[in-house]
Amino acid sequence: MTTTQELTAGLDDLPYNVFARACPSRGTLEHVTGRWGALTLGALYEGSLRFNELRRRVDGVSEKMLSQTLHALERDGLVHREAQPTNPPRVDYELTPLGRGVAERLHALIHFVEGSMDEVLAARERYDSARA
Amino acid sequence: MTTTQELTAGLDDLPYNVFARACPSRGTLEHVTGRWGALTLGALYEGSLRFNELRRRVDGVSEKMLSQTLHALERDGLVHREAQPTNPPRVDYELTPLGRGVAERLHALIHFVEGSMDEVLAARERYDSARA
Numbered sequence: 090m091t092t093t094q095e096l097t098a099g100l101d102d103l104p105y106n107v108f109a110r111a112c113p114s115r116g117t118l119e120h121v122t123g124r125w126g127a128l129t130l131g132a133l134y135e136g137s138l139r140f141n142e143l144r145r146r147v148d149g150v151s152e153k154m155l156s157q158t159l160h161a162l163e164r165d166g167l168v169h170r171e172a173q174p175t176n177p178p179r180v181d182y183e184l185t186p187l188g189r190g191v192a193e194r195l196h197a198l199i200h201f202v203e204g205s206m207d208e209v210l211a212a213r214e215r216y217d218s219a220r221a
Numbered sequence: 222m223t224t225t226q227e228l229t230a231g232l233d234d235l236p237y238n239v240f241a242r243a244c245p246s247r248g249t250l251e252h253v254t255g256r257w258g259a260l261t262l263g264a265l266y267e268g269s270l271r272f273n274e275l276r277r278r279v280d281g282v283s284e285k286m287l288s289q290t291l292h293a294l295e296r297d298g299l300v301h302r303e304a305q306p307t308n309p310p311r312v313d314y315e316l317t318p319l320g321r322g323v324a325e326r327l328h329a330l331i332h333f334v335e336g337s338m339d340e341v342l343a344a345r346e347r348y349d350s351a352r353a
Binding site: 104105106110118121124127128132149165166209 | 236237238239240241242245246249250251253254255256259260263264278279280281295296297298299319322323326327329330331333334335336337338340341342343344345347348349
């Protein structure tokens with residue numbers, strides 16, 4: 090398939106390679122695909138949010154984990170933290186242009202997974218009943 | 222932005238929602254984006270592989286973690302395990318059509334992350350020096 094070959098050739102030309110354990114791209118991939126990273130970027134893809142709004146949107150995340158997730162994404166240049174000069178102070182989180190590029194691709198993945206769940210659940214049933 | 226709204230509208234219409242902690246789609250998203258799930262699917266996107274080939278490709282994965290990862294992906298119907306009737310027996314792993322759909326989107330994400338690493342590393346330097 091031409092597309093696959095082209096994409097793979099493109100990958101091999103890059104100086105960064107997530108398959109190599111020491112490559113810094115692996116760490117960034119983990120920040121964006123980790124349990125909370127993917128959902129945080131997915132939530133911010135819909136628009137900028139305050140910390141507590143994010144926490145409600147990413148159902149189940151603790152304050153500490155969300156805070157750590159946001160710091161890692163901010164350090165990688167994917168999320169911008171904007172402290173508004175209001176009283177009380179208000180902090181908004183939004184995607185940077187680079188973060189938007191990542192979030193677009195994550196969103197496509199999330200959308201595909203959600204749309205595949207009927208098939209996934211059917212596969213699980215087959216798998217479990219073959220081993221029951 | 223029309224595209225965002227359309228995509229978001231599409232998401233809300235689906236019965237599955239990764240943002241809800243009890244939705245089974247969250248578990249599947251974690252299987253495909255987890256530390257080893259993403260790399261395993263990314264490796265199989267290039268073609269079917271034997272267990273030990275996979276282990277070499279996904280640099281740093283332990284035998285136990287790769288085995289667990291493959292079981293979860295097989296149960297979700299994303300990876301097909303084919304035992305060849307050879308002596309010694311030989312087991313190939315390949316993507317199912319559903320797994321290929323997931324892996325295509327993961328591959329786009331991985332490719333984008335690898336291509337963004339110069340920007341990510343520059344952002345990290347700015348972040349760290351602003352706090353030094």
